[in-house]
Amino acid sequence: MEELIARILRDGKNLGNGILKVDSFVNHQVDPRLMDACGVELARRFAGVGATKILTAEISGIAPALMTALRLGLPVVYARKSKPVTMTNAVFLTLAPSHTKGVMTELIVSPEFLSSDERILIIDDFLASGATIIGLVRLAQTAGATIVGIGALIEKTFEGGRAALKSLGVPVESLVCITDMEGDKIVFGRCE
Numbered sequence: 001m002e003e004l005i006a007r008i009l010r011d012g013k014n015l016g017n018g019i020l021k022v023d024s025f026v027n028h029q030v031d032p033r034l035m036d037a038c039g040v041e042l043a044r045r046f047a048g049v050g051a052t053k054i055l056t057a058e059i060s061g062i063a064p065a066l067m068t069a070l071r072l073g074l075p076v077v078y079a080r081k082s083k084p085v086t087m088t089n090a091v092f093l094t095l096a097p098s099h100t101k102g103v104m105t106e107l108i109v110s111p112e113f114l115s116s117d118e119r120i121l122i123i124d125d126f127l128a129s130g131a132t133i134i135g136l137v138r139l140a141q142t143a144g145a146t147i148v149g150i151g152a153l154i155e156k157t158f159e160g161g162r163a164a165l166k167s168l169g170v171p172v173e174s175l176v177c178i179t180d181m182e183g184d185k186i187v188f189g190r191c192e
Helices: 002-011 032-045 062-072 131-143 161-168
Strands: 013-016 019-021 053-057 076-079 092-098 103-109 119-127 146-156 172-180 187-189
Touching: 002 032, 002 146, 002 172, 032 062, 032 146, 032 172, 053 062, 053 131, 062 076, 062 119, 062 146, 076 103, 076 131, 092 131, 103 131, 119 131, 119 161, 131 146, 131 161, 146 161, 161 172
Parallel strands: 053 076, 053 119, 119 146, 146 172
Antiparallel strands: 013 019, 092 103, 172 187
16 A cells, blocks of 8 residues: 555654554554545455454554444454453453563453454554464454454564464455565565
């Protein structure tokens, strides 16, 4: 997706160690026009999977998930990183490593929003090692839901996430793929 590539090249920053800073338009400050364009494209790619709900992780996945859900006419559930007092004691919980924070992060979903009859489309900002997405998969599988697809704005192909998801047997779509971030480079390539 050329618009997203152009924005990454203009405003993204390679911080080293495989970390790409895109917080000026994806997750700390959000460009709603760009996220809507991304949502349109992700919705187009997943129109035929029969999803009934979109699942993402707090906070970075919310903008692309919401825009995709808007275009597909679906609700969005996001896995919280801490349990609010309004959430019941019975929860679905898993741990996933945070690449940017360097710690294990809780992912929590209330059973009232994730059930066994759901067909889940996972949408997130990044596909890197696949650890966060695998955590979301575990939450959905614990609820008895069916995963029907996985989408990401940005895939870092050199971290192997796509291969980690292959055994799920569902479509995996990324809008842009970065093949190299050595030094201060950001090199784009094919998503496969």
